[in-house]
Amino acid sequence: MTAAATKIIQPLPLNFTNTTPRSPDKALFHPLKTTPSSSFPASTHKLRLTKPNSTLARRRSTAVFAVSDVVQEKKPKSNTFHPNLLITKEEGLELYEDMILGRSFEDMCAQMYYRGKMFGFVHLYNGQEAVSTGFIKLLKNEDCIVSTYRDHVHALSKGVPARAVMSELFGKTTGCCRGQGGSMHMFSKEHNVLGGFAFIGEGIPVATGAAFTSKYRREVLKEGDCDHVTLAFFGDGTCNNGQFFECLNMAALWKLPIVFVVENNLWAIGMSHLRATSDPEIWKKGPAFGMPGVHVDGMDVLKVREVAKEAINRARRGEGPTLVECETYRFRGHSLADPDELRDPSEKAHYAARDPITALKKYMVENNLVSEAELKAIEKKIDEVVEEAVEFADISPHPGRSQLLENVFADPRGFGIGPDGKYRCEDPKFTEGTAHV
Amino acid sequence: MLGIVRGRIARGGVNASSLQKIRNQSLIYASSRSYSSASKEMTVRDALNSALDEEMSADPKVFVMGEEVGEYQGAYKISKGLLEKYGPERVVDTPITEAGFAGIGVGAAYHGLRPVVEFMTFNFSMQAIDHIINSAAKSNYMSAGQISVPIVFRGPNGAAAGVGAQHSQCYAAWFGACPGLKVLAPYSSEDARGLLKAAIRDPDPVVFLENELLYGESFPISAEVLDSSFCLPIGKAKIEREGKDVTITAFSKMVGYALKAAEILAKEGISAEVINLRSIRPLDRSTINASVRKTNRLITVEEGFPQHGVGAEICACVVEESFEYLDAPVERIAGADVPMPYAANLERMAVPQIEDIVRAAKRACYRSVPMAATA
Numbered sequence: 001m002t003a004a005a006t007k008i009i010q011p012l013p014l015n016f017t018n019t020t021p022r023s024p025d026k027a028l029f030h031p032l033k034t035t036p037s038s039s040f041p042a043s044t045h046k047l048r049l050t051k052p053n054s055t056l057a058r059r060r061s062t063a064v065f066a067v068s069d070v071v072q073e074k075k076p077k078s079n080t081f082h083p084n085l086l087i088t089k090e091e092g093l094e095l096y097e098d099m100i101l102g103r104s105f106e107d108m109c110a111q112m113y114y115r116g117k118m119f120g121f122v123h124l125y126n127g128q129e130a131v132s133t134g135f136i137k138l139l140k141n142e143d144c145i146v147s148t149y150r151d152h153v154h155a156l157s158k159g160v161p162a163r164a165v166m167s168e169l170f171g172k173t174t175g176c177c178r179g180q181g182g183s184m185h186m187f188s189k190e191h192n193v194l195g196g197f198a199f200i201g202e203g204i205p206v207a208t209g210a211a212f213t214s215k216y217r218r219e220v221l222k223e224g225d226c227d228h229v230t231l232a233f234f235g236d237g238t239c240n241n242g243q244f245f246e247c248l249n250m251a252a253l254w255k256l257p258i259v260f261v262v263e264n265n266l267w268a269i270g271m272s273h274l275r276a277t278s279d280p281e282i283w284k285k286g287p288a289f290g291m292p293g294v295h296v297d298g299m300d301v302l303k304v305r306e307v308a309k310e311a312i313n314r315a316r317r318g319e320g321p322t323l324v325e326c327e328t329y330r331f332r333g334h335s336l337a338d339p340d341e342l343r344d345p346s347e348k349a350h351y352a353a354r355d356p357i358t359a360l361k362k363y364m365v366e367n368n369l370v371s372e373a374e375l376k377a378i379e380k381k382i383d384e385v386v387e388e389a390v391e392f393a394d395i396s397p398h399p400g401r402s403q404l405l406e407n408v409f410a411d412p413r414g415f416g417i418g419p420d421g422k423y424r425c426e427d428p429k430f431t432e433g434t435a436h437v
Numbered sequence: 438m439l440g441i442v443r444g445r446i447a448r449g450g451v452n453a454s455s456l457q458k459i460r461n462q463s464l465i466y467a468s469s470r471s472y473s474s475a476s477k478e479m480t481v482r483d484a485l486n487s488a489l490d491e492e493m494s495a496d497p498k499v500f501v502m503g504e505e506v507g508e509y510q511g512a513y514k515i516s517k518g519l520l521e522k523y524g525p526e527r528v529v530d531t532p533i534t535e536a537g538f539a540g541i542g543v544g545a546a547y548h549g550l551r552p553v554v555e556f557m558t559f560n561f562s563m564q565a566i567d568h569i570i571n572s573a574a575k576s577n578y579m580s581a582g583q584i585s586v587p588i589v590f591r592g593p594n595g596a597a598a599g600v601g602a603q604h605s606q607c608y609a610a611w612f613g614a615c616p617g618l619k620v621l622a623p624y625s626s627e628d629a630r631g632l633l634k635a636a637i638r639d640p641d642p643v644v645f646l647e648n649e650l651l652y653g654e655s656f657p658i659s660a661e662v663l664d665s666s667f668c669l670p671i672g673k674a675k676i677e678r679e680g681k682d683v684t685i686t687a688f689s690k691m692v693g694y695a696l697k698a699a700e701i702l703a704k705e706g707i708s709a710e711v712i713n714l715r716s717i718r719p720l721d722r723s724t725i726n727a728s729v730r731k732t733n734r735l736i737t738v739e740e741g742f743p744q745h746g747v748g749a750e751i752c753a754c755v756v757e758e759s760f761e762y763l764d765a766p767v768e769r770i771a772g773a774d775v776p777m778p779y780a781a782n783l784e785r786m787a788v789p790q791i792e793d794i795v796r797a798a799k800r801a802c803y804r805s806v807p808m809a810a811t812a
Contacts, residue, residue, distance in 0.1 A: 119781060120599030171599070171780035182601040182779030198603040199561065200533050240532035268533060270509030276532035342508055399780045404787060408775050415774075 085367055086302050092364045095301055096375060098137060099129040099357050100382045102153035105162060106332075108386050109152065109169060113336050117394070118169045121198075122183045125153040127299075127331035130356035131263050132157045134304030135231055138312055144192040144230045146207035149184035150263075150330075151196045154233060159191045166389040172396035179399045180407065200234065201241035204260070207232035208247040211258035211321075229315045230258045237268040239282045245289075248323065252290040255320035259311045260286075262325045263298065269334040270342040286323030298326030299354040302363065329354075405430065477663070482652040484626035485515050488633040489553065491665045493523055496551065499637060502529040502542055503555030503592075512557045513593060513652055539565030539590070543572040546588040546642075553637060556592035559608045559646060573642040574617030589636045591645035594622070595689060595740045596777060596788050598650070605777035607741030609688065612644045613717040613750070619671055620718040622646045624692040625656040628715055631669030639671065646717070648689045674721035676728070680710035683734040683798050686725060686751055688714040691738045691789065698794035707802055717747060725751060726759045733764040734801040738794055743771035768797040 087095070106124040113122050125132070128150075136145060136157035147154040155165055160176055168175025169183055176188050186196040194210060197203040207230045214228040238244055239262060251258050262282050266273045274280050286293025296307045304326060311322040329351035333340030364370045409415070412425035424430055479487075493499045500523075505512045507520040507530040520528040531538040535556065542552040556562045562569060573586045596605040612620045619641055623629040629647070636643040661667060677692060678699050687695040692713045699709040710728055714721065729735050735755055737748030748769040755767060773787040 120597075120601060120779065121604070168779075171782075173780075177779075179780035179783065180602075180778045182599070184601055184603070185779070198601065199564065201564075237533040240537075241534050242536055269505050269512065271505060271530055271532070275530065398782050399778070401786065404773060404778065404783050405775060 102129040123150040130301035146203040155186040162389040163392040166393040170393040173399040174396040200238040201243040211256035236264040236273040248289040251321040257315035283325040298328030479626040484629040500527040535564035539568040559594040593649035594646035602776035622688040672719040678711040680708040687738040
């Protein structure tokens with residue numbers, strides 16, 4: 001990789017009046033550059049500027065998107081059989097397997113929900129797998145991720161076992177949060193998954209805090225090799241929320257090792273991003289706070305991976321945060337209770353044709369990285385993993401009655417002193433009460 | 438059929454398809470109300486929708502603002518049809534910024550408009566609570582009466598089914614503690630219509646706590662309630678069922694549970710009086726005290742957390758005003774003192790059930806059943 005190709009241009013220093021990223025030619029993420037044709041699955045800019053009569057045309061016609069040029073300009077590292085490809089066979093298989101796991105798992109969730117095994121709110125990730133796989137597969141175990149309520153696949157990509165996630169969704173005691181969290185609140189200390197938050201924007205300050213810890217450990221606690229990076233995943237709707245801007249400011253101010261990943265799937269529940277946002281180009285909000293803003297095609301896992309590599313390495317080197325806007329799409333409704341009537345069927349069809357899994361498959365087969373049979377074998381293996389997860393969840397026990405009052409405090413003496421003068425948690429009958437009677 | 442449906446809701450066993458069925462059934466009931474029949478029924482959802490519709494047509498200063506209220510027809514379909522009727526200037530879809538749009542609503546109210554701000558659930562109102570309390574509730578006082586804030590904050594409150602800790606909290610006690618706010622909690626369709634109309638016409642900030650699981654429930658309704666000038670007074674509780682042995686106070690969904698408990702108790706010879714509070718702030722202390730002076734025993738029921746809850750306030754006020762009349766200690770039934778768990782069986786244990794009310798009533802009447810009994 002050449003230095004020029006991989007360096008993300010720093011935003012201009014603050015004493016310049018011109019604060020847009022339109023800096024001299026070396027600019028990598030140039031907002032006005034149109035995309036040269038690419039060998040990868042469909043390029044971004046064609047999508048948004050066609051169909052003047054459709055709902056998509058509500059975008060301003062002057063909008064041209066920064067497309068990740070890293071992909072075009074970088075020299076791929078050579079590999080003995082395939083000198084021009086971005087991934088090795090092993091990497092390709094890993095990416096494919098992860099995306100297939102995400103897809104099959106979410107499809108199985110839908111089935112289980114309609115059979116009544118899962119309940120409450122369930123938000124599925126179908127169609128957005130490229131973002132999760134593209135980013136999370138580059139992380140180490142000690143790196144953290146923070147997500148929203150659409151967090152099943154983020155947890156799976158980070159390494160939480162499928163059976164733990166499925167049990168959690170069934171509300172069983174063997175789930176990753178012992179059945180106490182649910183679909184929207186996936187936590188794993190072991191894999192550094194810091195949640196799972198129902199309120200949009202809530203996870204961003206939490207992620208910024210995790211990044212702060214990493215920097216603090218390195219500089220104050222002198223753990224010189226602590227270079228943990230945090231990824232915060234959130235959606236387009238969140239980018240209008242105050243907490244987002246507050247954290248962009250502080251992360252850039254203190255050069256925190258965080259990457260803000262926007263999964264722009266164009267829709268909140270029924271509210272289109274274009275109707276909710278004064279300037280729909282989210283990547284532009286990065287430079288306003290002094291960090292690079294990048295826009296990438298989120299339906300193409302290889303493009304996402306390249307951008308992610310650069311952003312994560314930047315954070316690891318201590319150069320500060322990056323805002324990455326991934327243009328992606330969710331194939332299903334906002335949640336399983338959403339009838340999804342407001343989205344234009346032609347828009348859905350358009351993105352269905354750009355399914356990240358079929359795109360990766362096509363790329364790998366056409367470039368003779370793998371054979372179809374190997375991919376089929378992976379799909380079969382994942383099917384078995386998901387089925388086994390369901391069986392495991394089915395036979396797992398429901399939480400016991402005593403679990404209701406557990407884990408409220410790390411120190412259960414927080415329940416206070418009872419009428420007999422002793423701590424209430426020491427009374428063996430303490431967990432027998434239920435609703436406070 | 439609705440009884441079974443209600444039972445399933447109570448057991449937390451509702452999933453998307455049965456919710457859909459419940460909604461469909463309610464739609465059938467709702468549409469039948471336009472044909473004259475001996476007893477009309479209306480769902481709470483339709484009651485709220487019709488109240489909003491009528492108030493918006495009566496006063497052009499009333500407008501609705503919130504997430505998904507327009508094109509999506511309302512996250513819970515409460516504002517269905519309003520966008521088509523009144524247009525996007527009066528039914529405003531907002532970005533996901535509770536603090537932002539609550540503040541905007543308060544600002545509009547300062548200048549004479551009458552916003553109805555919807556929170557998708559009251560859990561999200563915590564992002565806006567600075568505006569509800571500091572900008573809205575305290576303004577009339579701080580400006581010595583110059584600025585009144587005729588705003589309504591409404592949305593579903595309390596636990597639904599399986600939605601986890603961040604979507605299930607009951608905020609009646611928190612908002613009920615603030616001077617300057619009026620806090621209402623309807624139960625039936627009549628309550629919903631009457632109280633929402635009163636709230637919109639009220640010149641002060643009103644927090645209107647609905648309940649998601651009640652939206653689909655149908656209640657019989659009289660012709661007087663359907664009239665467009667129908668309004669219920671704020672601050673007046675309703676005695677849903679007369680009795681002489683024990684008083685049970687409740688609000689929102691718990692009124693339904695209390696009524697069912699009263700039927701069970703009646704079979705055992707205990708006549709329970711059920712009070713539907715309707716108004717958390719101001720609390721109708723005189724109705725509660727009059728009832729306690731009649732029955733001499735009190736049970737308060739609420740879904741929220743026990744400490745500093747609505748029941749705590751009712752108990753204190755009864756002890757202050759009717760101490761000599763009490764024959765038994767006041768029993769407080771509240772949700773478990775834990776964040777709402779997700780697992781279905783734990784969730785059922787964390788929310789009061791009908792059996793809990795029955796047991797407490799029997800204890801108050803000294804009919805055995807000691808404190809830490811297992812179900």
